[in-house]
Amino acid sequence: MGAAATVVAAGITTVTMLSASAAVSTSAWYDFVNANSGKCVDAAAASTANGTAVQQYTCNGTGAQQWQLRTAADSGYYVIVNSNGAQPAIDVDGPSTSSGALIHLWSDGGWSSQEWQPVQEGNGDYHFVNHYSGLCLDTPSASTADGVQLQQYTCNGTGAQSFALNVVGGSTGSPSPTASPTGSPNPGNPDLGPNVKIFTPSMSSSSIQSTINSIYNSQQSNQFGTNRYAMLFMPGSYNVDVPVGFYTQVAGLGASPDNVSLTGGGIHVDAAWSGGNATQNFWRDVENVSDTPSSGTLEWAVSQADPFRRVDVHGNVTLDDYTSGNNSSNWSSGGYIGDSRISGQINSGTQQQYLTQDTSMGSWAGSNWNMVFVGDNGAPGQSFPTYTTVSSSPTMREKPYLYVDSSGLYNVMVPSLRTNAVGPDWTGGSTAGTSIPISQFYIVKSGDTATTINNALASGLNLLFTPGVYQLSAPLNITRPDTVVLGLGLATLMPQNGVAAITTADVNGIDIAGLLISAGTSNSQTLVQIGPAGSSASHASDPIELQDVFFRVGGDVAGRATQSLVVNSANTIGDDNWIWRADHGNDNTYGWTTNPAANGLVVNGANVTMYGLAVEHYQQYQTLWNGNGGRTYFYQSEMPYDVPNNGSWTPGGENGYPSYKVSNSVTSHQAWGLGVYCYFSANSSVVADRAIEVPSSGSSFHDMVTVSLGGTGTISHVINNSGGSVNSGNTVTYLTSGP
Known part of the structure; x- marks a missing residue:
């Protein structure tokens, strides 16, 4: 040249x-x-x-x-x-x-x-x-x-x-002879940064295994570290062992999960680092691969913020740690399987609560408190208190994913909106949707700032975040309809100086996926705001969606945020969202006055739907729903552990804040499969009058459970004044319907 x-x-x-x-x-x-x-x-x-x-x-x-x-x-x-x-x-x-x-x-x-x-x-x-x-x-x-x-x-x-x-x-489908410019990626070889490892079938199994082992060794117990990784497999077959640690994504780059075949040890997660107890196995992700475990069973011992999507398992799956030798306290606590196919049996083991959605399975075994199935083939029939089974997902768009086409060019597929969805969206052939070339994405890498990222958004680009932690001095402002913001390797956004991390306009089709939003040490009023206050446009035909978007206040740093997620836009869909005020973490990063946060989720928009919603440990209402027509499919919530006393934790006129609050002005609301738990470890005499509070008419709640973990604290009623108490003498109560 x-x-x-x-x-x-x-x-x-x-x-x-x-x-x-x-x-x-x-x-x-x-x-x-x-x-x-x-x-x-x-x-x-x-x-x-x-x-x-x-x-x-x-x-x-x-x-x-x-x-x-x-x-x-x-x-x-x-x-x-x-x-x-x-x-x-x-x-x-x-x-x-x-x-x-x-x-x-x-x-x-x-x-x-x-x-x-x-x-x-x-x-x-x-x-x-x-x-x-x-x-x-x-x-x-x-x-x-x-x-x-x-x-x-x-x-x-x-x-x-x-x-x-x-x-x-550079040359189409081959490495560029010069570095691709930031924001203008080479479509055949985009620069995804040093923490994205791309494997090809031509690489030796030993070299691939060495990289996998190195990442896992650094991430196995690195619960609050700052390293982030994505391991991406080009189409082909691989005989490798893939343990998945914290802040690690494993994904195939095929158009279909079956374009990437993993055999041998394949994918697995245990909890050996914590003695077999998987209740803190958070923040990892597996997507878009086929796995044939040599043992016949894929071990996936995880809790929240661990999506398992677009995976074709040729064998069984177990959802707790059965390999570390701990059979007495090897608990796991929450998780999500979506858009997948498991040929054999899924065994929930010690899972306390779980959501399986739009998935085909050979069979299911096991239950504890809150097993929920939405839009699944092969799921057990409705049988509460054992199982909550909903026949279909009423409105759903699966998560966007990165793939390489037959010409060797990178693209992001945005699946089409489905109504009354049942089973995976890929088993009948290619996934229906819109393929966006990588050239229409700004690839966010280390050194990018709120200014460079917002400039890219303003120029009409979508965003692909590479693994890392991004300090933001201003909110990322998404205003263009159908903008895609996709994170790799649990990319983390941390707002500074009290700003929000993300704000959006009230427009169609924005899709935000695969991000961890972590509060900074200066209080943010809101971490993510979907639509400005007063948003009123209908987005029923092209909804805004948040898939695998997770929130954290404290734990890594002494974070502060009054409200984590505020949804003002109508028809928004939430899909696998864990919204967490930390109850543990690094030294001096959590405590009643150290990481204050009032509400996890506030919904003001109409006809908002949440699948796989988990909101935990906030100091007032965990979830506050002000919009009409809301629907929730699976809810998991722990009240704050660190309540000093009832005088410090009351909205007035009653004991404690209910976890799930539907405002009195709401005339219609529905929910299926809800679990609310208390563990008032700072003061076991603390009482919550109710787990759920809703208007006396217009609301329909199905299959609810409350639990006093270890009998530490009291919840007097399940919903309003219905349902029995949980306390040291009776730790679990079920209620089929209410109010």
Whole structure:
């Protein structure tokens, strides 16, 4: 490529500029920067449709501004294709031979109106001569404005017809010869940072195993550390042992889980680090793989914030630690399996509560307090207090996932919205949805700030967070409909100086997934706010969704946040959300006055649906629901352990705060499968009058359980004044319906 110099285009993207001696490459991707305006050649609205205007626009590093020159039939001419979608070509409308004819995109048809001759100028820039008309690619009237559609015009040697070609990627499907610029990833080899380990079938099993073991050894017991990792497997087969520790994601890069086959020891999680007790096995993730465990059983001994998604298990699954030799206190406490297929039996073992959703299973065995099934094939029938079984998920969009297509290019698949969903969304063939090329994502890496990330959002990019902890001096402000924000390796956002981590506009289809939100030491009023206060638009056809988004106040640092998640936008869907005020952690990071937090979840929007909701240890209402039409499928909540006395913990006129509070103004609300527990370890005489409090009419709650853990503390009623007490003399109470 000859000599090169690094420059910054439009203050956004670091690129490699071709020298005067360089020739065009048919394997590289370029942006075309106009010499007169300093702006990039762009596909309007990132569209790939025939007739899309080819315009100039402020350079932003998106796929709409990435182009490749492909050799045409006649020597010296090239077809210029866009990186998005079906990669349409730059074409002259008509086709016409007239000056002023507009330039648009059209599917590559082999026409001479789509063929261009790049002619290099003395300064290294190029002008482009159309094969059909003999006219040059031109910016009308030498305009510098955004959105001006390009034309063809008599070649005149002006800056309006001169373009710098800046390399923004390497050979399609192979590693780039130069580093891909931040925010403008090479579609065949994006830079995902040092903590993403990508394995290929051509690598030796021993080298893959060495990397897996190294990560696990550092993360097995690293409950409140700052390291984050993602181990991604390219399509193929692997005979490896994959133990999964804290802050570690294991995922396949196939379009289907069955594109990545793990055999041998395969995936597993035990609790050997804590003597077999898995009640603190948090923050890990397995997705989009097929696993055939050599033992016949996949051990998944976890509690909250441990999603198990899009996994095809050829064998059995057990949900507690049965390998560490502890059979008396090897408890596990909560978890989530979704969009998966297990050919054999799932055994819950010591699991105290669990949600399985949109999953096919051979059979299920075991129960304790709160086993819930929503939209599953093969689940046990409704039989409370043993099982809560709901036939389908009424409205559901599965989590987006990163994959590599048949051309070796990276994309993110956003599955389609399903109604009355039953079973996985991938077993009948390919997953229905929208595939977004990686070129339309800003890849967030170490060193990025709220400013750089918000600049990317403002330019129309989605976000892919690489593993790490990101300190934010301002909220990430998501305003564009259907923006995808996806985290790898439990990427963690920590707001500073009392700001929120994320705020959104009241728009359709925003999808936030795979993030841990951890409060900073200055109190944030809200950590994440979905829609501004007073939001009223309906999003029923394209809801906002939060999948595997977890919240933490304290534990790592002495965090503070009044409310963790506030949902103002209607029709929002929550899918596997653990919202936690820490009851343990690093020294001096938790305690009644050390990590104060009033509410975990506050819902103000109408018709909000929550699946797999866990909210724990907040100092007032764990969940406060103010919007009509709400639905919850599975709820798990521990009241705060550290209540000093009833005088410190009362809304007035009653003892204690109920965990789940539906406001008196609400006229309709439904919930299935709820468990609320107390363990008032600071003062066992503390009493909560009720676990759940709702209006006397318009609410319908099904299958509830309360537990006094070890008989430490009292909950007097399950819902309102219905249901028996739990205390030292009676530790578990069930109620089939209420109020």
